[in-house]
Amino acid sequence: MQYKQIELKKAIKLHTIKSDKFKTNLLSVFLTVKLDKEKVTSNALIPSVLRRGSKNMQTQEKINKELEELYGASFDCGLDKAGDNQVIKFYIETINDNYLPENDRNILKISLEKLLELVFDPYLEDDCFSKEYVKQEKNNLKNIIESKIDNKGRYALDRCIEEMYKNEPFGLYKYGYVEDLDKINEKDLYKEYQNLIKDSKIDIFITGNIDENIIEQIKDNENIKKLQDREPKYEPHKIEDIVQKEEKIVNESMDVTQGKLVIGLNINIDNEKDKYIVLMYNNILGGSATSKMFQNIREKEHLAYVANSIYFRHKNVIFINCGIEIENYDKALSLTREQLEDMKKGNFTDEDINNCKKGIIATIKGIEDEQDTMITYCFGQELSQTGVKLDEYQDIIEKITKEQIVDIANKVSINTIYFLNN
Amino acid sequence: MKIIENSKVKEKLYVDKLKNGLTVMIIPKKGIQKKYLIWGTNYGSIDSNFIVPGEKQETKVPMGIAHFLEHKMFEQPNGTNSLDTLTSLGVDANAYTTNDHTAYLFEATDNFYEAMTELMDYVQHPYFTDENVEKEKGIIGQEINMYSDSPDWKVYLNALKAMYHNNPVKIDIAGTIESISEINKDILYKCYNTFYNPSNMTLVISGDFNPEEMIEEVKNRLIDVKSNGKIKRIYPEEPETIVQEKIEEKLEVSQPMYVIGIKDTNNDCDKEIVKKHISIEIILRLIIGKSSKLYKQLYDEGIIYSRPSLDYEFSKTYAHIMIMGQSNNPEEVYKRIKMEIKNLKEKGINGEDMDRTKKMIYGAYVREYNDVADIARMFLSDNFKGINSFDYLEEIEGINVEYLMQVLDDVFKEDKMVISIVKN
Structure with a gap:
């Protein structure tokens, strides 16, 4: 296994992990920003809207059909809390060309293009997110937020975190809050998205049986070229002072x-x-x-x-x-x-x-x-x-x-x- | 030892049936640090009525006993617990019980052979006392309570109750607090001696090993037990009909949960089962997969917000489809799925859609071969169904529209459908 990192631009890093022991290649893009009550809900909503459509794949149906053609390359988004940061994650996993019945397509290359397009080149209507997509995804996110009571073990842990870190970033629920969701419209959300792309720390990971060309391919990718150097708005992990209060x-x-x-x-x-x-x-x-x-x-x-x-x-x-x-x-x-x-x-x-x-x-x-x-x-x-x-x-x-x-x-x-x- | 090679995933299976009847399967994985061993017996929660080889009389045991036995196997005569011993070796050890099998396993990077000695030793040496049996009732009681607070488990189990009149698959694997209260050490020994005979067991190992040497390592750790002959398992007669179409339960949930079940006739895991299983997976995705029309409609209408999970579950005594998800209107999902099945039957399956879905499913099968744990577990559970896991990679190619239409007609029958709902 060989691990390498390359700084593509300031605070935009490419990490490559080369290994030939897997049947798959796993690609991911992580956007990291500081957790903030004002933004946690809209940041949680952004990946849901992005997976509805991109510039060349305008509908979910189209995205899924294209992924199915790529031997079920699976596209996934996730949200995580890492310390006081919110991490928005996008993944594509594809089958390594060696294990495909026909060897005519470079699936890794195609799926990398698709992943970058899904994250950085969304489907827009009048220079803004689709009103319909945003409306539907607001409703879906509301369901997800409310579903936290369904798994009692997980719920109890989430609640303890919330109580222990009341009014602190780490106490925020990673999917956000229903009351903040109501206020979001497609215009504001698109602005938040632009800020996120501009200000977040970006890490791109490529693992699998990859060759050096992939680095050039990333550097030449139009969506990567568009990105600017940045002073990322995130919190590197630090040790906090603890003020002991009563239990x-x-x-x-x-x-x-x-x-x-x-x-x-x-x-x-x-x-x-x-x-x-x-x-x-x-x-x-x-x-x-x-x-x-x-x-x-x-x-x-x-x-x-x-x-x-x-x-x-x-x-x-x-x-x-x-x-x-x-x-x-x-x-x-x-x-x-x-x-x-x-x-x-x-x-x-x-x-x-x-x-x-x-x-x-x-x-x-x-x-x-x-x-x-x-x-x-x-x-x-x-x-x-x-x-x-x-x-x-x-x-x-x-x-x-x-x-x-x-x-x-x-x-x-x-x-x-x-x-x-x- | 037989060697079966698969050219698609470029892996080999070494399989041997030993003199005492034990089946051993080894799947080498070069360059992987992790090593995985799993030893299973073809004995699960549905096997509570049987005739011990050599006896004439039928034996009936309390529900939940296979799972109880699984918990108790770790106990050792010297007061130690094998789970502790394995953990102390730095290996990740566990066990589980399903409807049709029970398995003991560990994953290791170092100390593989020491852990193998311990695992094979405890699985071959049960030690039950009145005291250690009683103590376990408290722990399992809490496990049962944990599941009774779990709406997804409830909605799933209720769907089985709606489909099955008599088959014990409808009963919770762990049993109930009442049923486990009847368990004592004598019943445990009887079940152990009947079902933990090598002829009823399969051991699977995956990791960076030489298979010829590994099979010797297995043999060296086996105690002398004779193959005990065929166990006669008695299952109640199960009508082909369902019990009731709808079943509902109240539990605190954010949004109603549903399981749509389609009861299939028991197919006794014959040769066609793999082809049939793949076909069902394809059809389910054509009906309500992520690129399907119905999924798009229900999503756009705000009725569902994620793709339901789609499964075909089967053993030698039961078979059914389970479509599971959350929706603000499960009845509508049910109605529309029914309509879509009808529609598909009338209009036929589009070849292009089929090819695309086949590619996707093929990709999913290939992915199973990344991880030693996935590989070993898959080979074990397929083996108890009489299936060689490689067959999934081979059979998918030959599936065509005609075959799918046949399966669609045979399996997706409206009068075999049920819906289970859990809501506030």
Whole structure:
């Protein structure tokens, strides 16, 4: 595998990841901007409108027919929060020419053109987005925003994030807000789109069995040529100071059988390198089947089927999740507190540490086996501006000591306890 | 050992049936770090009534037992749990139960052989006690509760209830809190001894290996168990008709969820099944795929806002189509899909549309061969249906309009259609 990056223009980067072990090529364009209440909803709406039509493929039907002709090249858009940024993602995955029955077309080349056209050259009516498309997509986005209650586990986590980061960018819902949606019209949205293209940090990823020509092809692409140098309006990841307040307790009722307990944890570290230790800490706390949460809440006390914790590295925050009987709230909470205390006291063994290291290292080694994971890793490095290679990453994990983990444990405190019940 | 090569995806399958009856399949993947092993038994949630080989009397066991057994297999006599042991080796281990099979698996980059030893050891050595069986009832109880809060699971299960009178596919894989309360260690041992015999099992491995050496590694880890002969499985008689056309349940959701089901006659997974399966996938996309007219209309009218998921699910005892999505007006979606089926039957299938859809589906099949986990899981579950996964890549070419029209007439019947809705 060979990874290269080329700055096409200021804050516009091309990342190429060459590997011949896949049947597919995966291409993506990421637009990164600072999360902002004023813009989060319109930014969420933009990809939905873009996938309705481009300059040469004016309808969704036309786009899909063309993609189907390319052996089901799949075009997808997504929204993500990365720290205090909103990332708008566009993907096309195609079959590598080697695995096609006929070898007459260069599918990679064609799909790259199509992807860039879909993102940078939308279908317009009178120099503006189509009124009809915007109207329909507003309605669709409204449905998506409202559907957040449908998955109760995910909903509880989203709500805990919202409560913990009230009035802060990270607390914003990535799909935006219904009340802001109503105000958007096609003219304003097109203006927002133009601003987004002008101001966002742009990263283009190409992975697969690619050759050098692809770089020239990108440079010569009309849609790329149009783009200007920029001072991107995004937030490189930084470590934030934590002001510890009292624990915040939030109870919410819904028609549910199972209660969902989500606990948000502050981690008071002061440099980027400590995040690797936090990763280890989280793994021992609730990141695997041998973790304290899984062993004690699930295996010993049988209180839950789901008992885990996840680390949002870009934001440096941990969330603990448990699905429990509603009446077991106090018991589950006090057991969770015990686990946090245990971590502080260093009540875990060298074996626990070694096991976690093995698990994390296996994950690192597997990154290269999946194209989207590789892109996610490279993009994470790009945002944190660390440039840690996979073997260096592995090395860092191997060297972490128990003292370091205990030290981190003593910098962890509960910020918010959220409970969904009935 | 038999070698089957596929020239389209340029992969090879090494398959062997060992003396004890175990089927071993190896799909080498050069240059991939990850290695995947999955060991499955052809025993799922629908197998709760059977005759143990050598016995005359029928055995009936509580619903949800295959899944319960899956949870309990990790327990070891020395008090350890194999899931912990595997996790400690740095491998990603798991297990799952479906309607027709149960599987134990792990994915590794390092310590593959140690993990293989552990997995093969625990699958061959059950250890159930009254105490460890009781404890699991609490955990599985929470798993069942989690699903009962899940509207997509409810709407799916209800569609099965609307289609099937008797076939146990309509019952939740995990059973119910009541049914699992009847489970004890003796019943678990009985099910284990019946269904976890090598002759009822298949082991699939994918990764960067030499297949000849790997098969020896498998043999070295097998304990001496004789092939136990044929298990007679008893399934209730299932009429071809549906139970009820509509089924509705109330649950808190943002927008109604629906599943449109089409019950198919059980096809016993004969030779034509792969061709039929591909044809159904093509037809479903012609009806309501992303480039279809109906999708465009429903989308433009604001009735749907994403493409419904489209599946054909089948085993040796059941077969049905499931169209699943969210809509503010599921009844309208149902009506229009019915109309579109009728329309397609009358006007015929356009060859160009078919060719384009075939290309798309071919692409989707090729994509399955990127990842060792996808490959191994696919070969395992197809194997229990009597299918060699490579056949999908080969059979698609020969499908033509006449064949599609035949399948359309045979399967997409109005009187076999049901709709399940979950809404506020």
